[in-house]
Amino acid sequence: MSKTKFILSSTAFTAVISAYFSFMLNIKFWQFAFERIEISNFTVAIFAMTLPFFIFIPLFWFFSLIVVPYIGKPLIMLLLVLSAASDYALQNLGIVINSDMIRNFAETNLREATDLITLHAVFYVLIVGVIPAVLVYRTEIRFQTPGREIRTRLICFLIGLLSVGAIASVSYKEYASFGRNNKQVRYYINTFNYIYAVGRYYKRAMDAGRKFVILDDAPRIVADRERKPRVMVLIVGETARAQNFSLYGYGRETNPLLSKNKEIVTFGDVSSCGTATAVSLPCMFSHLTRKNFDVTDAQYTQNLLDIAKASGYDVFWKDNDDGCKKVCDRVGKIDAKVGNKQPYCFGSYCHDDILLDGLNSRLSAVTKDTVIVLHMMGSHGPTYYKRYPDEFKRFQPACDTANLQDCSREQIINTYDNTIVYTDYVVSSVIDVLKKHGNLQSGMLYVSDHGESLGENNIYLHGLPYALAPEEQKKVPMVLWLSEAALQSLKLDRACLERYAASEKFSHDNYFHSVLRMLSIKTTAYDAGLDVLQKCVKG
Numbered sequence: 001m002s003k004t005k006f007i008l009s010s011t012a013f014t015a016v017i018s019a020y021f022s023f024m025l026n027i028k029f030w031q032f033a034f035e036r037i038e039i040s041n042f043t044v045a046i047f048a049m050t051l052p053f054f055i056f057i058p059l060f061w062f063f064s065l066i067v068v069p070y071i072g073k074p075l076i077m078l079l080l081v082l083s084a085a086s087d088y089a090l091q092n093l094g095i096v097i098n099s100d101m102i103r104n105f106a107e108t109n110l111r112e113a114t115d116l117i118t119l120h121a122v123f124y125v126l127i128v129g130v131i132p133a134v135l136v137y138r139t140e141i142r143f144q145t146p147g148r149e150i151r152t153r154l155i156c157f158l159i160g161l162l163s164v165g166a167i168a169s170v171s172y173k174e175y176a177s178f179g180r181n182n183k184q185v186r187y188y189i190n191t192f193n194y195i196y197a198v199g200r201y202y203k204r205a206m207d208a209g210r211k212f213v214i215l216d217d218a219p220r221i222v223a224d225r226e227r228k229p230r231v232m233v234l235i236v237g238e239t240a241r242a243q244n245f246s247l248y249g250y251g252r253e254t255n256p257l258l259s260k261n262k263e264i265v266t267f268g269d270v271s272s273c274g275t276a277t278a279v280s281l282p283c284m285f286s287h288l289t290r291k292n293f294d295v296t297d298a299q300y301t302q303n304l305l306d307i308a309k310a311s312g313y314d315v316f317w318k319d320n321d322d323g324c325k326k327v328c329d330r331v332g333k334i335d336a337k338v339g340n341k342q343p344y345c346f347g348s349y350c351h352d353d354i355l356l357d358g359l360n361s362r363l364s365a366v367t368k369d370t371v372i373v374l375h376m377m378g379s380h381g382p383t384y385y386k387r388y389p390d391e392f393k394r395f396q397p398a399c400d401t402a403n404l405q406d407c408s409r410e411q412i413i414n415t416y417d418n419t420i421v422y423t424d425y426v427v428s429s430v431i432d433v434l435k436k437h438g439n440l441q442s443g444m445l446y447v448s449d450h451g452e453s454l455g456e457n458n459i460y461l462h463g464l465p466y467a468l469a470p471e472e473q474k475k476v477p478m479v480l481w482l483s484e485a486a487l488q489s490l491k492l493d494r495a496c497l498e499r500y501a502a503s504e505k506f507s508h509d510n511y512f513h514s515v516l517r518m519l520s521i522k523t524t525a526y527d528a529g530l531d532v533l534q535k536c537v538k539g
Contacts (some may be wrong), residue, residue: 007138011152013141017076018060021191023066025083026055029188033193036182044405046176050167054175055189057160062182064153064190069143083191084129088121088190097193099200106201147185169458176460177404186450203296213301213328215287215525219311221369223520227489229372230441231363234431236281236425238321238378239462241451242475244268244413244420248474252395254420257428258479264431265494267478267501267532273508274449276463278451280508281325287525289509290466302525304512305331308327311521316362319375320355328373349386352376352426356433363437371519376426379419379452381461384412389420409455416454425509431481441486443518447511448476477504482518490520496536506532 007014010403023030025157065222066075089095104329145151168175179185185314187193221232242248246255247266273283274289283290284304286298291385302310309315309331317328320336336354337345344354354372362372375386385400395414407415451473453459462473480497513530516523529535 006135007142008139010067010144010149011144011156013139014063015058017063017136018056020132020401021059021063021079021083022052022056025087025409026188026190027087029055029185032182033178038403039327040403040406042056043171044174046167047171047178047405050171051070053167057164061157061160061193067141069090069141072141073136073139076151078138079191079448080133080136081125081129082194084125085121086190086194087128087142088124090190092120092124094127096184096441097188097197098187099197099204102194102197102201103383111270111407113315135317169315172403172459173455177382177402178413180461181402194217207296207300210300215302216307216523219307219521219523219525221313221520222522223489228439228441228485229366229368229370230486230513230519231372231434231437232364232442233434233444234371234373234515235430235444236284236321236375237446237448237477238277238376239380239450240420240423240448241472242448242477243451243472244454245477245481246475248324249381252417254417255424256421257424258450261428261431261481263481263494265480265497265501265504268503269445269505270476270478271505271507272474272476275466275469276451277322277448278325282327284447284449284508284511285327286412286434287527289530290507299326303327303513305371305373307516307525308519309527311519311523313367313519314366314368314370314519316371317373317375318355318397318428320350320352320377321375321380324373324375336343338340346386348349349383349404351387351389352378352422353389353429355426356373357367359430359433360436363440366437366440369519374430376423378423378448379416379454380532381416384415384419392422392425394418404460412460414416416452420454427479434481434483438485441483441489443480443482443486445480445481445518446477447508450474451476486518490518490533491538492533497533500535501532516521 006186033051034048036102037044037048039048063076063427066072086097090097095101103250108524144152244250244252244254246259247252249266253259272280273293279293279295282295282298282303283293285303286293286301287303288298290293305315305317305328316330317324317331317333318336319328319333324333336357337350341350341354341357344350344357355376356412359372378388382404385398395412395417398415398418399411401407404412414491427444431444434440434444452462453470458468459470464470464471464473466474482492484488510530510532513527514532516526517531517533
C-alpha cells in the first residue's frame with residue numbers, strides 16, 4: 001500500500017505551498033502591516049485588499065523555480081522547518097532577521113544556542129514546520145513533459161506580472177508610501193528575509209579578505225604653490241529632480257536666489273548614475289562609469305576623496321542624510337544630526353541649514369587646500385514637509401503627512417517644490433559664505449544624487465530599476481560656482497562654460513574627473529574626456 005496520501009500537479013502544489021508560506025508563516029508580517037494601515041479612503045482599501053497578492057505572487061515565482069523533480073520536495077521541506085523557526089523568532093523573541101543576526105547565530109556556541117530551544121519553540125516548529133514537511137513528503141507531485149511544464153510556468157509568471165502591474169496602476173502611491181515609511185518591513189517577510197540575510201552574510205564574509213585597490217599612490221597638486229589656499233565645497237543633493245528647478249525652466253519660481261546669481265553655471269541636461277542614494281552616491285565619487293559601476297568594487301577602490309587626501313588636501317564630510325555609503329570612510333567626517341542642535345533639529349531629523357552651522361569659522365581657519373562635502377537631506381520623501389522650516393512653506397496647500405495616499409497630487413507637488421525652494425536657499429547661502437573669504441580660491445559644485453517621481457503615470461518616490469525608471473528619477477540639477485580667483489588659477493573661461501553647459505549632455509560619470517580638475521590634481525585616474533571643464537581651459 002502506497003504511503004502517498006495526496007496527488008497534486010506541480011502548479012497546484014506550488015500554489016498551495018505559496019499560500020501556506022504567505023499566510024501561516026508570515027503572521028508577524030501581517031501584524032506589522034495592518035497595525036500601520038489606516039483605511040482612510042477607497043485607494044487605501046484597495047491597497048490593503050491587494051497586499052496579500054504582493055506576498056503570494058513573489059513566493060509563487062520563487063517556488064516555481066525550485067519545485068522540480070527529485071530536489072523540489074527536500075528543499076520545500078527544509079524551507080518549511082527553517083521558516084517555522086524564523087516565524088517563531090519573529091513573533092516570540094522580537095528578533096529581526098538580517099545579516100547581523102545571521103552572524104550572531106553563526107558565532108553562537110552550543111550552550112548559548114540550546115538556551116533558545118524551549119519546549120514552546122519545539123512545539124511551534126513541530127506544528128507549523130515539521131508536520132507540513134511530512135505532508136509534503138507524502139504528496140506525489142505530478143509533472144508534465146519538460147516543454148509543457150516550462151510553458152505552464154511561463155504563463156503563470158506572466159499572469160502574476162500582469163496582476164502586479166494592474167494593482168500597481170491603481171495603488172502604486174500607497175505601496176510606495178508604505179514601503180518608504182516602513183523600511184523595516186522587509187525584515188518581516190518570512191523566507192525571503194533569512195535567504196537574503198544569509199546571502200548578505202556570505203558576501204560580506206567573502207569580501208572581508210578583499211584587497212583595497214589603489215588607483216594612484218602618488219597623486220599631486222599641480223597648481224602654483226604661492227597661490228591662495230583653494231577650498232572646494234561639494235554639495236550632494238538628495239532627491240532633487242531637475243524638472244522642478246526654475247533654473248531648468250520650471251514654471252514656478254523655485255530658485256529665487258540662485259536665479260539672481262549671474263556667476264553660476266547651470267548644466268542643462270544631467271543624468272544620474274542610479275535612482276537611489278545607495279548606488280548614485282558611491283558612483284559619483286568613483287572613477288567607474290555607470291555602465292561598469294559596481295557598488296562593492298567601488299567600496300574597495302580608491303575614490304575621489306581618497307585621491308584628494310593623498311594629494312595633500314584636507315578632506316571633510318558633513319552629513320545630514322543617511323550616511324556616506326562608505327564614500328567617506330577614510331576621511332574626516334561628522335554626522336550633523338548628532339547632538340540634536342537647536343534650532344536646526346526636531347526629533348530625529350534636522351533641516352539642511354545645519355550644514356551651514358560652523359562653515360564660516362571652518363573657512364576662517366583654513367591654511368591649506370581643502371575639500372568640504374556637505375551631504376543634504378534635501379527633498380527626501382515621503383515626508384517632504386519635514387525638509388524645510390515653516391517660512392519656506394511657499395506653495396500651499398501642502399501635504400503635511402508621511403502618508404502620500406492621504407494627499408492630492410497638487411499637495412504633494414506643492415510640498416516637494418517647497419523643499420526645492422529651501423535647497424535653493426541652502427546652496428545660495430554656501431556661496432555667500434564662500435564670497436566672504438577673499439583670501440581663498442573657492443568654488444561650489446551642487447549635484448543631486450537622483451530625482452523623484454511625483455505621480456507621473458501614477459509613479460511616486462524613486463528607486464525603480466534604471467532601465468525602467470522614468471526621466472523624473474534620473475534627470476538631476478548640477479550647478480557650479482567659482483570665485484574669480486579660482487577661475488583665473490584654473491584658467492577657465494566662464495562664458496565658454498556657460499555655453500558648453502547649456503548645449504551638451506552630462507552625467508554623474510563626469511563628476512569624478514571634473515572635480516579633479518577643480519582641485520588641480522594630477523593623477524593617473526583622471527580622464528580628460530569626462531572632464532566638463534576641459535574644453536573651456538584658456539590657451
